[in-house]
Amino acid sequence: MKNKTMSLKLTTDKLKYQNLNKQEKNQQWWEELPMTYEDWDSKKRIPETKEDFLEIEKRFLEESPFIKNQFNFKRFKNKKVLEIGCGSGAVSCLFAKNDAKVTAVDITKQAINLVKTNAKLQCLNINALQQDAEKLTFAKENFDYVFSWGVLHHSQNTLDAFKQVERVLKKGGSGLIMVYNKNSARYYINGLNWLILKGKIFKGYNLRNVQDFYTDGYYHRHFIPNELKQELEKLGLKCTKVFTTHMGHRMLPFAPLWFEKWIKNNYGWLLVIEFEKR
Numbered sequence: 001m002k003n004k005t006m007s008l009k010l011t012t013d014k015l016k017y018q019n020l021n022k023q024e025k026n027q028q029w030w031e032e033l034p035m036t037y038e039d040w041d042s043k044k045r046i047p048e049t050k051e052d053f054l055e056i057e058k059r060f061l062e063e064s065p066f067i068k069n070q071f072n073f074k075r076f077k078n079k080k081v082l083e084i085g086c087g088s089g090a091v092s093c094l095f096a097k098n099d100a101k102v103t104a105v106d107i108t109k110q111a112i113n114l115v116k117t118n119a120k121l122q123c124l125n126i127n128a129l130q131q132d133a134e135k136l137t138f139a140k141e142n143f144d145y146v147f148s149w150g151v152l153h154h155s156q157n158t159l160d161a162f163k164q165v166e167r168v169l170k171k172g173g174s175g176l177i178m179v180y181n182k183n184s185a186r187y188y189i190n191g192l193n194w195l196i197l198k199g200k201i202f203k204g205y206n207l208r209n210v211q212d213f214y215t216d217g218y219y220h221r222h223f224i225p226n227e228l229k230q231e232l233e234k235l236g237l238k239c240t241k242v243f244t245t246h247m248g249h250r251m252l253p254f255a256p257l258w259f260e261k262w263i264k265n266n267y268g269w270l271l272v273i274e275f276e277k278r
């Protein structure tokens with residue numbers, strides 16, 4: 001979920017993961033390149049000070065206008081919130097600042113170290129645990145709210161992770177998941193650019209695997225809104241809202257702002273689904 005990703009395939013040569021199992025490949029990718037909102041090829045990617053973490057929070061909010069402008073953290077006061085795939089912990093800290101009882105999980109050691117440091121430097125209380133979204137160890141019906149932003153499309157079996165979301169959510173609880181949208185301008189414009197203008201089609205790439213050049217994660221599945229809704233509803237979750245949004249930076253710098261806004265709202269890359277367990 002970052003703008004400058006042109007060197008991703010060079011930064012992480014997937015061939016070196018060939019001896020790992022499917023989920024280890026996903027994990028190892030993120031151990032090496034944790035989500036810190038630094039350029040993927042930057043030399044200094046790991047935050048250390050409180051200022052570094054606050055800068056990540058600022059960049060996260062700039063790149064997630066929906067969270068910045070429309071997501072109301074205050075309503076989670078005293079609620080048991082689970083964040084799945086917390087990365088360096090920007091969102092878990094925002095929940096904690098608003099007095100939610102936060103549990104943050106991530107598949108990597110690196111992210112758990114980061115969220116712990118982040119919480120400590122900001123004097124916040126977060127229960128941070130290294131866990132795989134596909135195999136959460138919590139008791140069933142444990143959380144009032146489950147939040148996962150830009151994570152589950154990277155897991156080797158996204159459906160198993162969805163099942164866990166449903167399992168750990170209390171009856172009457174709710175949640176939000178954001179995954180990548182296949183019906184998006186980015187998927188097709190960048191895909192066709194790399195395939196045709198950059199000639200990857202002649203090396204055997206297709207629209208799906210050419211994403212490796214500019215999309216984060218070992219896996220980066222893209223979902224069609226209606227199909228995602230159906231998958232979650234089959235698991236017993238009631239989807240209350242499905243919409244698309246996009247990162248904050250300019251997507252089409254030469255187009256009028258109204259047109260860019262229209263594209264982001266209708267064909268944005270970030271597919272958000274809100275749901276309840278009844």
Ligand SMILES: C[S@@+](CC[C@H](N)C(=O)[O-])C[C@H]1O[C@@H](n2cnc3c(N)ncnc32)[C@H](O)[C@@H]1O
Pocket residue numbers: 001026030031034035060084085086087088090105106107108111131132133134148149150151154155156161216
């Ligand atoms: C794109 S980053 C997003 C981080 C954070 N949600 C954010 O928006 O800044 C994806 C995160 O998901 C984590 N992740 C990927 N697969 C996971 C899984 N199966 N279980 C838990 N975390 C996972 C990665 O380690 C990484 O920290």
